[in-house]
Amino acid sequence: MRPERPAESDGTAHLFRALGKMIKVLRERAGMSQKELGLATHCGEDLISAMERGVRTPQPEFLELADDVLSAGGLLRATIGEVREALAKARTRHPEWYRGYANLEAAASQLYDYNNQAVPGLLQTEAYARAIFTQRRPLLSEETIEKRVADRMDRQRVFERWPLPTFHFILDESVLMRPIGGRDVHREQLQTLLRIGRLRTVQLQMVPLDRTEQPSLDGPFTMITPKGKQQLAYLEIHGYxxxxxxxxxxxxxAIRYGIMQSVALTPGESLAAIEKMLGER
Known part of the structure; x- marks a missing residue:
């Protein structure tokens, strides 16, 4: 039997969807926009939106602040115990075949990722991730798609850690040209790559299609360094x-990754190329 995918074997997704609906009702009752609630609770507008849709996890600290800001009268605080339990469960909800890597990724001090097939999961927008899972064959159920999208978005909390890990991504130009999900989804994904690529701890490079040297046609791979430990590598091809x-x-x-860095555009050139794709140059 094929192992279950992340978030498919527990009820945490249902809890966070219900909690997201509760936050939305309280926010609208208070007459606040998502942006206003984000400012009041030290969150971004996008994060508020994601929490309300159940694809990002409301942290206990947020629930404490939001309870006061939204005059919830202890309603949100009352969920903190269940949220803590759900978060603990979420840390071990990945199937055995994936759990080791998921735990390493969440605690990594350095992460280097090369991909010539699709935008890496850590960089995907919600719409892009949903398009990826919707197109999967054999077809997945709607519930499974939503659970996998929620799990993928939750992994991106690694960008919220402090101190932040060091990230480096190398993407083949074909990945950036492929409009998975349609024009609007593609444009949003490119804009997200620009935003993340400009973070202090992130370097993003693109390998142009006209390069005559390509030492990693075998496929994507990730180099990961857990804090205080030796570097490891992770591969996943066709679900294996x-x-x-x-x-x-x-x-x-690691040597192969270094060669890829040398044949790719510099980070500045890569961001400029993405801007050109967006028509911003």
Whole structure:
């Protein structure tokens, strides 16, 4: 039997969807916009929207602040115990085949990712992720799609950690040209890549299609360094994952990644290329 995917075997997704609806009702009753609630609770407008739709997890600290801001009378505070339990469950909800990597990613000090197939999960917008899962064959149920999207969005909390890990992404130009989900989804995804690529701890590089040297036609891979430990590598092809810990194999992939960095555009050139794709230059 194929292992269950993240978030498919517990009720945390249902809890966060219900809590998101509650937050939305309280916000609208208070006459506040998502932007106003975000400012009052030190969150971004996009994060408020995602929480209300149940695709991002409301943190206990947010619930404490929002209870006062929205005059909820303790309603949101009363959910904090269940949220803490759900968060603890979420940390171990990944199936065995994925759990080791998921835990490493969440605690990484450095992460390097090369992809020539699709935008990496950590960089995907909600709409892009939904398009990816909707197009999967054999077809997934609507409930499964929503659960997988929620889990993917939750992984992006790694960008909210402090101190922040160091991130480096190399994307083949074909990934950026492929309009998965349609024109609007594609445009939003490119804009998100620009935003994340400008973060202090993120470097994003693009490998142009006209490059004659391409040492990683075998496919995507990730180099990850857990805090205080040796670098590891992770591969996942057609749903078959492999966490590589053998030093010599890791070294070979690290060398390959270094070559990819040398043939790619610089981070500045890469962001300029994305801006050109968006028609901003």
């Amino acid at each position: 994952p492999r966490l590589i810990t053998e030093p010599e194999e890791v070294r070979v992939l």
